Amino acid sequence: MKKTTPAFTLSKEAMITYGYEVVDAIAEHFDNMREKLPVASGSREEMDDLFLEDIPAHPLPPETVLQFVLEKVMAKSTNVAHPRAFSFVPGPSNFIGAMGDALASGYNIFSGGWAASPVAAELEIVTITWLLKLFGLPKKKGGGIFTSGGSMANLTAIATARRVKCGDDFSNAVIYMSDQAHSSNIKAIRTLGFRKDQVRIIPTDQEFKFGVSKLKNAIAKDRLLGLFPFCLIATAGTTNTGTVDPLSELAAICKQEDLWFHIDGAYGGAAILAHNGSTLLKGIKKADSLTVDPHKWFFQPYEIGCLLIRNHTWLKNTFTEKPEYLRDVEGNTSEINFYDHGIELTRRFRALKFYMTLKTFGLNAFKEAIDYNIELAEQVEDLLRNSRHWEVISPATLAVINFRYNAFQKVLSEEKLDALNQYISQKVIASKEALLVTTVLNKQVVLRMCLINPRTTLEDITDTLSLCEGFANEYLEQL
Numbered sequence: 001m002k003k004t005t006p007a008f009t010l011s012k013e014a015m016i017t018y019g020y021e022v023v024d025a026i027a028e029h030f031d032n033m034r035e036k037l038p039v040a041s042g043s044r045e046e047m048d049d050l051f052l053e054d055i056p057a058h059p060l061p062p063e064t065v066l067q068f069v070l071e072k073v074m075a076k077s078t079n080v081a082h083p084r085a086f087s088f089v090p091g092p093s094n095f096i097g098a099m100g101d102a103l104a105s106g107y108n109i110f111s112g113g114w115a116a117s118p119v120a121a122e123l124e125i126v127t128i129t130w131l132l133k134l135f136g137l138p139k140k141k142g143g144g145i146f147t148s149g150g151s152m153a154n155l156t157a158i159a160t161a162r163r164v165k166c167g168d169d170f171s172n173a174v175i176y177m178s179d180q181a182h183s184s185n186i187k188a189i190r191t192l193g194f195r196k197d198q199v200r201i202i203p204t205d206q207e208f209k210f211g212v213s214k215l216k217n218a219i220a221k222d223r224l225l226g227l228f229p230f231c232l233i234a235t236a237g238t239t240n241t242g243t244v245d246p247l248s249e250l251a252a253i254c255k256q257e258d259l260w261f262h263i264d265g266a267y268g269g270a271a272i273l274a275h276n277g278s279t280l281l282k283g284i285k286k287a288d289s290l291t292v293d294p295h296k297w298f299f300q301p302y303e304i305g306c307l308l309i310r311n312h313t314w315l316k317n318t319f320t321e322k323p324e325y326l327r328d329v330e331g332n333t334s335e336i337n338f339y340d341h342g343i344e345l346t347r348r349f350r351a352l353k354f355y356m357t358l359k360t361f362g363l364n365a366f367k368e369a370i371d372y373n374i375e376l377a378e379q380v381e382d383l384l385r386n387s388r389h390w391e392v393i394s395p396a397t398l399a400v401i402n403f404r405y406n407a408f409q410k411v412l413s414e415e416k417l418d419a420l421n422q423y424i425s426q427k428v429i430a431s432k433e434a435l436l437v438t439t440v441l442n443k444q445v446v447l448r449m450c451l452i453n454p455r456t457t458l459e460d461i462t463d464t465l466s467l468c469e470g471f472a473n474e475y476l477e478q479l
């Protein structure tokens, strides 16, 4: 018992020095981002060489650990907020959001129940209500919850849909989605214990939109078989092509067939802020539940996804469990315990970063950024269409565009074109200059850009296309 300072404690001066170094590093990261390369790579062997060791029993000076982390961890991570990170759905984070997260972690605020932190619950209610209003969902009756991301929001939605529509027996229940729905939906369905034969993957049309007549046929067939169609998952901004399903038509089918209407707008939902957002996402307000991820096109650092719901009691009726040890903190009905509205009990204070970013920059900054991103993708489409080398495979839609190098002067087989575009992507990534991966559309390997970063300029794109053209020539010379 000879220890005098409690465990895990630093002096105030040491905390300040350490904290300033961390903030300096983050500020430098944002300020100097463009000068750095977006891509980091490393084999398992290389990573093991850097990090594999026995669990350290004895302390190291905090400064030593911090320097090691800054040099070996932070500097060697792929930067998804970089202006030339075009792939997946990038994470164009912002400094205020990052600082909000630092505060939430620093104070370690429990965001599960009202009694533990009324302020955290209130800010979640306030920010969720802002989102409900943006999407035209009922502000009073409606509700929602912040989750770790879109996957958890979709899981929460489908669990709720099942409880409301099926009760305890879901053995005959059938769920519908298109072949362009995000994989997290299937994952959620499997996690919830549905069998494979309870899922209908409906083919999309030529524009990658939900095939409505195929859907109607599938529902009719399932009813004839005595099955129970209960839920439809539409997408507002598919990950591959940015396509918005025909939401109004699908809503009408759901109404007629008494299906739960879930819309996965994890990345694309933010387009509601575009000047023509209500046209782009027409029908979105008809959702029973809607996924939108602040950590995508609302520029928040990971992890903050969101599920919005038409009636907040649906969440409460699905997720409330009352163990004895939570008896004393129940509160009244207007004081929401978010542990009753979702899967997690202990939750970080996710609303804070989003609240601080919105208050600091104002909604108009978000609107301008989203308009900018959509227009930038349209400019890129024009540029590609006017070039001899490039072929647009799916047009600029909600800031996503797919294209491929197609050397029209040489007639290449489809296999060779696939290999050529795969080669371009591999070489670009190996150069670390841009994060540009392929996807597959209509069985063709294509390059995909998701341009939701307001820091990305047209020059970032023309530079990347020139780089691609250089690699394409290299490939063609080898033929």
Ligand SMILES: Cc1ncc(COP(=O)(O)O)c(C=O)c1O
Binding pocket: 088, 089, 148, 149, 150, 151, 152, 154, 182, 184, 235, 237, 238, 239, 264, 265, 266, 267, 293, 305
């Ligand atoms: C349409 C869509 N839904 C769901 C997800 C999953 O979100 P998350 O990665 O935050 O779990 C994504 C991710 O890109 C997405 O694009």
